[in-house]
Amino acid sequence: MMVWKTLTRWYHQLGSPRYFYRFSEVLLPWLWPIALLTTAVGLVWGLAFAPEDYQQGNSYRIIFIHVPAAGGALLGYVAMGVAGLVNLVWRMKMAEVMIKAIAPFGAVLAAIALITGAIWGKPTWGTYWVWDARLTSMLIMLFLYLGVMALINAIPDPRQAGRAAGLLSVVGVINVVIVKYSVEWWQSLHQGSTIKLTGGSTMPPEMLTPLLISMLGIYLLFAVSVLWRARAELLWRERKSAWVKELV
Template sequence: MVWQTIKRWYHMLGSPRYFHTFSSRVLPWLTPIALITLVTGLVWGLAFAPSDYQQGNSYRIIFIHVPASSGALMGYMALGVSGLVAVVWRMKMAEVMLKAIAPFGAALAAISLITGSLWGKPTWGTYWQWDARMTSMLILLFMYVGVIALQNVIREPRQAARAAGLLAIVGVINVVIVKYSVEWVQTLHQGSTLKLFGESTINPAMKYPLLISMLGMWLLYAVNVLIRARSEVEWRERRSKWVQTLIREGGK
């Protein structure tokens, strides 16, 4: 039953027209939920969470750094899945998702690197160190930029999607490296103190606003992807009757 439901949703959302209708219904309530959740987590963490006994208030940048980093990693995993579907099954919506996911993921990877550098200066005494975590995160940013570049350089959409999809699939290996680099290699970067499975070592007063900030960032990512995917669908299907009807009716 569960597998049949997944297959049904997979084929339904694989239809550009159905996806457009679905996103039109989801965005009006998902957007405010994402913004409220993210703002709640950030305000709670930046203004009300207690100071760290070692780092003082400088640690508060984690409420931006960690959500951005986790969003960039999850986004690239979604990019890799979209790339696999686009390359193997040539599904149009997977090609659309390749184009919709990459820009916000690249922005989050850049924010992660910038905030990490700002956090590193008072903590480690340096803005940058070519260790495993920082270098692999920089490579992740380059992979995002590479996917975006391929989609813009190659004019034929399906060829562009195939090239970008192959790069996205290869880049998933780097996501694993980013995730486990602090465990495999000795590095300045601290190990994970927040765990979804198992006991976290972070203070609960810091943990909950951090989790809310992360959830808000993921939801905002989803909003961005839906908006960009809708625009891409409208452009690709601009000669379809349903899009022409949509334009005549005012874009709803």
């Protein structure tokens, strides 16, 4: 019961633009250096200290950016879907702001996952692009992000844009699940590449640890970028309110 009460209190407090602004003001000076440091530690560890992969050699080191980017893109899309649902059901204004704040970095991470996957593909498959199940799913993911961003850009009213993008990402999240299964089935149908970039055998801890650290780092950077964008959007929307006038 205590947990539930705390959660509902957070929901209402963070749902208030003024409280959210203050909260991010306190959080950000700590969060962004921690995010940067975590990412740096994870990547340097992965690049310089983790052992070589006995099959793929050093090219596997791309995993330390590829997998966190792919994970972040997926997580960001699911977060947009959740925010979209919250907005549809309770018409929470903060949810609209969050959707618009998540989309740009989510799209960037999807692009990074694709680019690094393609570069990794060259030494592994001998070609930059293979219609591999994971790369194909990530390409659709990027298209979904671009759709959301195109919709946000096309609608002049910021509230309406946020709500429309929210509805689209709710539909998109359901779609992502089906896309994943359909693409895996499609690949088994057409007998595509047999070597997978990631997965297959279980990772030893000296590779897994830096991977998890850089994953955490990228997620924290994502959070920082979302907070910065949400603050900008909030300030602009509430520019006529008393609390913003007090602030400037």
